[in-house]
Amino acid sequence: MEANGEKYAANFSSIKEAQKRISLYIHKTPVLSSETLNSMSGRSLFFKCECFQKGGAFKFRGASNAVLSLDEDQAIKGVVTHSSGNHAAALSLAAKLRGIPAYIVIPKNAPKCKVENVVRYGGQVIWSEATMHSRESVASKVLEETGAVLVHPYNDGRIISGQGTISLEFLEQVPLLDTIIVPISGGGLISGVALAAKSIKPAIRILAAEPIGANDAAQSKAAGRIITLLETNTVADGLRAFLGDLTWPIVRDLVDDVITVEDKEIIEAMKLCYEILKVAVEPSGAIGLAAVLSDGFRKNPAWQDSKKIGIVLSGGNVDLGVLWDSFRK
């Protein structure tokens, strides 16, 4: 979009186009609420359950928008990506819908259930080491060999536009939201959500939730430029990526703040999602609830007027044994 003189890689129009393109294929996910969690947080909370999206995470929105955007002669050679799991499964499923191959580079430390999803949806798994460098170089090799199109997990306007459709649904379902809290990793989800939500409701507050052990977004916002980390350390396997050059300007301009939380708060939030909401939510997905329940948020005078808060439960792909083990620690 920058080539057209636009400011960002996506905008309200591209998000509305994405919605038209994908609406027949995605689930319009429900919004849940709980008086128990409202009491605990002292706010009215509305949970957008993207864990119920196809593939078990919001990622199918962006992936299907990207795949359905391809010209026929591009599409036929297939798509490639590298991902810790949810984007991989989503891209596999989107490719399957269109009948084209999906080549998926997966780091060896990806959760088992996420790899199973890739296989279930017919993606071809190619293993890499856990580092971003290894992921990217293996993906480049596959690109060369197949002529397939790279669909980056987040640093891509089509992906950002697809994820932004969440806000179109969410603000139709709960028009009174004054704040939306969104997990941040590479920034694709929050960029789309922020662009659409602030187009519809300019005064709405968009807050990012990030693990302390992978707080590149908080550091980047503070520094005014992209900061990457030498290593990350968090239970939230989906939140270990860093901002990209297309997501950073949107995060810089439209995300009001970043709330960082500890892993133990994430685990407690997962437990509440299970016990109170009755929803399976992975660590990355539960971080928004962890954020609103954190002292950092509750006691911050700046957020006292966030009364009606939308929380994106971004995904639900968590092995039950892992969930149970994490609760007992």
Added chain:
Amino acid sequence: MEANGEKYAANFSSIKEAQKRISLYIHKTPVLSSETLNSMSGRSLFFKCECFQKGGAFKFRGASNAVLSLDEDQAIKGVVTHSSGNHAAALSLAAKLRGIPAYIVIPKNAPKCKVENVVRYGGQVIWSEATMHSRESVASKVLEETGAVLVHPYNDGRIISGQGTISLEFLEQVPLLDTIIVPISGGGLISGVALAAKSIKPAIRILAAEPIGANDAAQSKAAGRIITLLETNTVADGLRAFLGDLTWPIVRDLVDDVITVEDKEIIEAMKLCYEILKVAVEPSGAIGLAAVLSDGFRKNPAWQDSKKIGIVLSGGNVDLGVLWDSFRK
């Protein structure tokens, strides 16, 4: 309603009245679907997620209808019930909403999370032995002492009418359903669902799902009269009650058949609910999915034309540790 010359303890009018009475207080629960589960079953499945109802189960519909139906001078003395858990929590919550006491007789073998729900909603717990006889005699004693009103978990027209509101929502959300599968225990849920669904859509098929180890409904249907069992043996703690004199005529006349399943099928269905639907469902709640995946259902020529099947996921109150342990057996 029998006093008015009507056939059953509830009817379509009483269910529509219940909906008006309770609609401000209950959650309109979402319907989920999954292509993976459609493929596995060979049908189109629609899951009505009563696990997301207040209190974590459908029971709040009936309980709130009963409590809100009481005259002021009846209500002020409070309500009493005996229940293995979900009705108890639901009645506590309904009583709390109206600001009246709830006295809850709970058998000692009730799941921990269900007892916690009662306490969370302000119910006063009174313990009994696990037998129905002990539950009823302790409840009678409390009734005498308090002058409170007994709200039976299922053998009550107000309860049946409240549970029937599920069908009003479900057939509005998915009008094309040709079959609804409902867990059966005391019969309050399926009676309400059947009455409402067959009033709206007379040709709709209503099937009960029951554990083999508590198959009193299957035996009753076969015998043409209420059969009770000396003991029950099933993982589905919510499905151990027997039909009552008010639910039996409705089950006899309006339930097309009873599908019995083994506990291992129930556990497998719970696992699928968690892994595929991303929903916490208790054993009793998962039995409908177990039924459609059972050989008894799949291979029965009588049900081949059940193509668009509604499944009531009746509740989600299951301790995570119990869930995990049951998966490993």
